[in-house]
Amino acid sequence: MTATLSTSVDGLREERIGATVVFTLDRPKSRNAIDIALARRIEARLDAVEADVSVRAIVLAGSPPVFCAGADLTVINEGRISELSTERGGFAGLVKRERRLPLIAAVEGAALAGGCELVLAADLVVASETAIFGLPEVKRCLVAGAGGLFRLGRKMPLNIAMECVLTGDPISAKRAAAFGLVNVLSEPGDALAQAVALAEAISANAPIAVQESRAAVLATTYADDESAWVRSAQAMDRVLASEDVGEGVRAFLEKRPPQWSGR
Template identity: 60%
Template sequence: MSVRYEERGHVAVLTIDRPEARNAVNGDVARGIEEGLDRAEASGVRVAILTGVPPVFCAGADLKAIGAGEGHTLSTERGGFAGVTERVRTVPLIAAVDGPALAGGTEIVLACDLVVASETARFGIPEVKRGLIAGGGGLFRLGRVLPLNVAMEAALTGDPIDAPTAHRHGLVNALCAPGEALEAALALAERVAANAPISVLESRRLVADTAGLSEAEAWERTHAAAARVLATEDVKEGVRAFIERRDPVWTGT
């Protein structure tokens, strides 16, 4: 099985398990990631983590599969490349990156909501070195999380960005020691999972969907989301727990 799925409490962990191929994306990986995200959405977990068996997060598209005429299998109808780059989802997704995440590997990372990386991580879209372009979202997403001139240099030179630089410019949320990316991502996931599930869902959606909207449109969506949250049982529980000086017990309703 090219993608392993497990649940640890409120957190689902999807692991690309093709170390012999540097966790490159073939048809099995694309389907496995999509199926794992389906399971996470259906199971009621509050956060999902996507990682790869070290020492590589993901080397991008499997060129052997492309050479064999199987390039179309590297994407899914709903998820795009690797079953995730165009995926519409509600569960927050954290990338846990140990080692290189290059080409399509970087595009997978950019499709996630949060990024934890070890000091051995590297990010880059080297497609121009092969006469290609980064067609899995890297060319427009990289400039959303990095300063435009830094993203432009990465796109035009194809040279990688090391983890400390990616962290300094905001691509990486948390930097950790080599071999500790998954544990650090689990710690971050628990911080997210400790909050009210519907509040997290609505907050994620607003942050993701309103960046390019006018202020009037953003306010309209914010008011609608706030009304949905205020109608939940969890908001009552949150207030009660605060007054009673205890941890809230969320039901997701």
């Protein structure tokens, strides 16, 4: 799949590959740490991408050699840590944000502190075998306040999450994959390509069905069965009311690839 020309503004590089938008944190001299301009840029571009019905998935990567070292410590040292969060999206304009589109993290190198919390905010994770994940905040008398304290234990065994949080020591991608944090373990340097391939597999499906299924999984996984049945039925009703449900059936009967409208 041919990519469009990439652009980089305020530390965020962006390119379009088919129905996928790739965001790359682009502050390599600062280990892709999130500063104020980058946080605001991420939120603004998420607003634009979420409003574009032709986009089916988002991939988040980092300029080599790391994914993201977290918050820019110079901003924290200036007492401006609150400015690294937006009202809508939280840290980096992303970790608290409600989204319609699936987000895949493509991790090469270190994903530490807020960088790890960006990964935890993603729906799926592709990581190089040489990647590492860590929440080292306790080593600096901080806490993983951008979702790490509760999301890590939802994505891997609680005792392993507790070890990571309390020691502040990182774990390898291979260990993270064994515990379920990583969906795809790639060769070094191949995480982005594998993440785009995963995004393309998602994008081949009916966009309304993907978005409704994603939302229902997030809403029901920890819900009681009664609430989960109601939410599942709501998702089914919305999908059956779409134009694409008819296209999906016709394409199957006619033995051809479906042409999704997103309506």
